[in-house]
Amino acid sequence: MDRVFHTSFYMPKDIVILGQAYAGSGGGQPLLWQHLFWFLAHPEVYVLVLPPMGIVAEIIANNTRKPLHGYKTLVYSMMGIGIMSFVVWAHHMFISGMSAALGNFFLVTTMIISVPSVAILTCLIFSLKGGSIRYNLPMAYALAFLPLFGIGGLTGLPLGLTVTDIYLHDTYYVIGHFHFVVVTGSIIALFAGVYHWFPKWYGRKMNDTLGWIHFWGTVTTMCGIFGPMLFMGLAGASRRLYDPTAQFHNLPVQGWNVVSTYSAYALALFQLPFVYNFFHSMWRGEKTVENPWQATTLEWACPSPPPHGNFEKTPTVHRGPYEYSVPGRKNDFWMQTEPS
Amino acid sequence: MAKNNNNHDEHRPNVGLYLKVFGALMVLTVVTVAISKVHLSRPLAIGLGLTVASVKAALVCAIFMHLWGENKVIHKALWITVACGAIMLLPLIDCLLVAQRITAPVSVAEQHPGGHGEAHAAEAHATEPVKVEAAAKSKPAAKKGGH
Amino acid sequence: MNNPDTHSGVTNAKLGVWLFLASEIMLFATLFTSYIVLRMGSTSWPWGWDVLNVPLATLNTVILISSSVTIVMAYARAYDKDKGGFQKWMAATLLLSLGFLVVKGFEYGHEFALGIGPHTSVFYAIYFTMTGLHGIHILGGIAVNGGLLWMSTVDEHWNNHLFLGRVEGAGLYWHFVDVVWIFLFPALYLL
Known part of the structure; x- marks a missing residue:
């Protein structure tokens, strides 16, 4: 607004720019x-x-x-x-x-x-x-x-x-x-x-x-x-x-x-x-397949690319998002949506 | 204000209360305009004016916006907002009470030739550190003169 | 039914409106802070009664507070599913809002005729900026309230269980605009 409407929100009094006095009234503060x-x-x-x-x-x-x-x-x-x-x-x-x-x-x-x-x-x-x-x-x-x-x-x-x-x-x-x-x-x-x-x-x-x-x-x-x-x-x-x-x-x-x-x-x-x-x-x-990175989080449980509504049916979440390398399991990742 | 069991989460309107608040708001408006006509001292005028405005705003927020009896989550969100707004005042307080106000303009009277103003004006056009002193010196005088 | 099925305990719409209002509070808080800074840093500041039309602004205050009451009455009628009552009170709100803008138009017109604008002084800069931004918010509110009034004429919208929530949301916004004016009026005109 200082430039277009010549207000003086930030222009102090009597400021001179490039040899010309500022067109507004002054009284503002750059700070x-x-x-x-x-x-x-x-x-x-x-x-x-x-x-x-x-x-x-x-x-x-x-x-x-x-x-x-x-x-x-x-x-x-x-x-x-x-x-x-x-x-x-x-x-x-x-x-x-x-x-x-x-x-x-x-x-x-x-x-x-x-x-x-x-x-x-x-x-x-x-x-x-x-x-x-x-x-x-x-x-x-x-x-x-x-x-x-x-x-x-x-x-x-x-x-x-x-x-x-x-x-x-x-x-x-x-x-x-x-x-x-x-x-x-x-x-x-x-x-x-x-x-x-x-x-x-x-x-x-x-x-x-x-x-x-x-x-x-x-x-x-x-x-x-x-x-x-x-x-x-x-x-x-x-x-x-x-x-x-x-x-x-x-x-x-x-x-x-x-x-x-x-x-x-x-x-x-x-x-x-x-x-x-x-x-x-x-x-x-x-x-590529639905889950090329063998990730565990929900977004990898829907088709790629996701259809309208993302999931064919509402997913059920069985565990937290970072169940990688759980001891005793064959796979090194365990998807959130996979039942136990 | 109180939640009812109509499967609504909206508040049950209380028309009688709304009209009473309307009356109070009208009275307070008249009061605040009347007070301003009387030339009170600056701090008192500002204090009173802000108090009346705050009361009016509180009434609108509590009753019309149903904040009274609203879910705590909304209250928490609003308190956080108030805190964020309040910290903006930190530099302002610093500016007024602690720091030298080197960005305050030298008063008009100081810049016009004639009397002791000339000496200050000459200093003001000199180097930055001197300008600081000139501004600081003129600030108390200007503040008294401006009000 | 409007049982809020969320962890917060309020409907998403209501929480959303309040968060939006929180951001608006920050916007106007910034302007008010700037007003304080500029005024305290100035050598002289005009008194509202001398340079602005305080009686006209007082009329505007009364108009805006009344419109706050009419919109909450419209909510009360909508709560009881009284379509005619809702439409009557919402129309009253719209009329009062337009009245506010008309009065403001007179105020601005008088100032512009005298060649006064935001460039005249810091006082007028902050005055026009804050009342102008507030006026734009009034325009937005008119659009929303007008939209709701139109929607109430369409059965599919009036009978939607979400309609009451929408009315409440619009009311919250409108009351916020009123609260801003409640602070703006003394700050610019009276003090």
């Missing part, structure tokens, strides 16, 4: 924008990351043929993250002029929210121990998620600590951090989900060769783009500069921009096998 924006946007990023974490948990349980480690911890941690995500937003604004006291408050809540995140990642990693790991495409993506999201999360710690954030705020380090969590985190998990559930959607499997090309290409180029940003930021390279070479300390790290750019083009190219694979397999993929 208001920051608080309103981040009050939304911080919970938003947890909306972006929690469902992919769930997908990874599902795929890991399936492809290690054993129940998840610390299932209850996982669930309570996810709930804890959801609740805490509402009281951390001002860690995006540590240098906006807040008092140190308020900064301390958000520092503490941000450190608290990192605990359940680490708990979730730890449970997922421990779930691998003793498992009979099948290295198919969904599992590859789920495995890649673990260290890469770990990097994203750990690089968030200096940003959550007020003192180090003073240096790192608005540098390339921030860009590296949030892209690691969302791109190498959420998006990789979403790819895992697509490869995992595609047989359910279309009754056909996606092509493995193209999938592996997509996987290796995507993971390496993603790191190629955002890895350099982490140390560019540590060198002090600021964000949103029209001419970064104007700052002397940026010059030594400018070369890494080239690496990022080439990686970005390569990442785009590596998505082509995926797109082709997706649409080609919809019509001409190798036909």
Whole structure:
């Protein structure tokens, strides 16, 4: 509204932009924008990351043929993250002029929210121990998620600590951090989900060769783009500069921009096998059985693709969702709908 | 308000109560408009106005929206909402009571030449840290003048 | 029958409406917080009686509260399966809502004629934004209530066991709009 209707919600009095006085009346506060924006946007990023974490948990349980480690911890941690995500937003604004006291408050809540995140990642990693790991495409993506999201999360710690954030705020380090969590985190998990559930959607499997090309290409180029940003930021390279070479300390790290750019083009190219694979397999993929991954959960108990209403008759659930490798049974999985 | 056993989960309407609440709401509206005409001190005016508004809102919520006697799940959901809304006030309280308000505009009087305002105006156009002091100095004066 | 067969103990529809209202509460809470911030950060703030038409807004308050009563009466008639009564009270609600918008139209028209708009000052910016958003919510409510009134003329809908739940849901939304105005009126006009 400030731009279109010349209101002054965020424009302070007598502000002059590019030599011209602002057309509105003034009297607003830029800080208001920051608080309103981040009050939304911080919970938003947890909306972006929690469902992919769930997908990874599902795929890991399936492809290690054993129940998840610390299932209850996982669930309570996810709930804890959801609740805490509402009281951390001002860690995006540590240098906006807040008092140190308020900064301390958000520092503490941000450190608290990192605990359940680490708990979730730890449970997922421990779930691998003793498992009979099948290295198919969904599992590859789920495995890649673990260290890469770990990097994203750990690089968030200096940003959550007020003192180090003073240096790192608005540098390339921030860009590296949030892209690691969302791109190498959420998006990789979403790819895992697509490869995992595609047989359910279309009754056909996606092509493995193209999938592996997509996987290796995507993971390496993603790191190629955002890895350099982490140390560019540590060198002090600021964000949103029209001419970064104007700052002397940026010059030594400018070369890494080239690496990022080439990686970005390569990442785009590596998505082509995926797109082709997706649409080609919809019509001409190798036909598959109802439960190709030998999974236990309900969605695998209906035909692929599911008909209208999903199930031929209402399923009866006999046990929990992660009954893999139950001792004494012939099969290494026991579907929820299978009677005892 | 009370649930009946008609296989409905909706609340049984109590028309007499609805009309009484209507009367109360009309009276409270008149009261709040009348109070505002009397020039009370700022905090008292705001306090009274908000109290009357809260009473009216509580009546509408409890009786018309059937919140009185509603399932606990709804109550819990609403308390969570209130908590979320309340935390938005945290930075506001910080801004007003704790931090230097460097984003507050320098008052108009301070910016016009003439009198001691000129010295402050000169400072205000100088570097950022000085502007902080000028704003902080003028803030108490402006706050008194503006009301 | 409307026995809610859910773990929560309420029908999905009612829970859904309340969760929707919770999100609307957050929306208006944000605007009210912004109002507080902008007002406390300003050097001067006009008094409602000086710059706005308070008598007209008081009339609107009376109109809106009355429409809240008429919609709850419509619910009461629907509860007793009294189609004529329901339609009468719902029509009254619609008339009052339209009246609210007409009065608001006069208010805005007068201001626009004087060249006053959201750009004039922060006070007017927040005034137009909040009353405008509230007005859009009134429009939405008119659409829903009008839809329910039409549905009551169709036997298949009137006899549906879910119809009473729908009326209650629409009523909840309408009362919410009324509560917002109950706070908006003193905040902008009186204090």
